[in-house]
Amino acid sequence: MDDYTIELENVTAIYEGERIPALYGISLAVDRGVILGVIGPNGAGKTTLLEVMNGLLPVTAGTVRALGAAVSPRNHRLRQRIAYLPQDMFFDPPTPFLARDVVLMGRFARLGMFRLPGREDHRAVSVALAAVGAEELARRPIGRLSGGQQRKILLARVIARQPEILLLDEPMANLDPQAKLELSHLVLRIHRELRLTTVVVSHEPGPLLDAADRIITIVAGRIAVPEQPPIHVRM
């Protein structure tokens, strides 16, 4: 069997307490280094797709593999190698962390919660903040930053964490046109420099979807217009 970076085989996922699957019989193989765009109407299952790829949601049937191993909620070691930026993730104004702390949390994901950050971690955080051009935001409370500024900080956290897979759910939503453009280029740069495999749910036309190696449409929990054989995304 080929070792794809992400591989879903006949995946069905049902949320607890629900009867209708949010995903139904999804088969999809994603090669290393590609960008896969995911579109589809509200409630189609796009977020659910990212959740099974990242092991947040267990599958009811089928298998999910990433980086050569089975993805499951309990496979923490594997999940550390997958960064997930949830849809509408914004920090409230009273959130008691500085932007820099949020980036530093990316290091905990990699190195374990109970380890004190060392000089290397602080250096990685500074490098990440510089990479997204957000050094001047470092000492500000995260909840007081604008939506676009918060997104930049979350991308700095991705850089500090050095994952192999990046899952983004509507990263450009609620940003102004300039910020959308800037963020798209930032994601593309991170994708290339970290040699990531990136799956992005987005409806925003622009450089990020333009750069996608493939765009799939999810409708009512299925991949619309499935092709034969199952979809395989190549660079």
Ligand SMILES: Nc1ncnc2c1ncn2[C@@H]1O[C@H](COP(=O)(O)OP(=O)(O)OP(=O)(O)O)[C@@H](O)[C@H]1O
């Ligand atoms: N936590 C949950 N519990 C139960 N059902 C859920 C849960 N989250 C999502 N669903 C259901 O699963 C289906 C897919 O939802 P999902 O959030 O994946 O859609 P989506 O394509 O991301 O939509 P949107 O574009 O609005 O973000 C929907 O029918 C939704 O009602």
Ligand SMILES: [Mg+2]
């Ligand atoms: Mg969603």
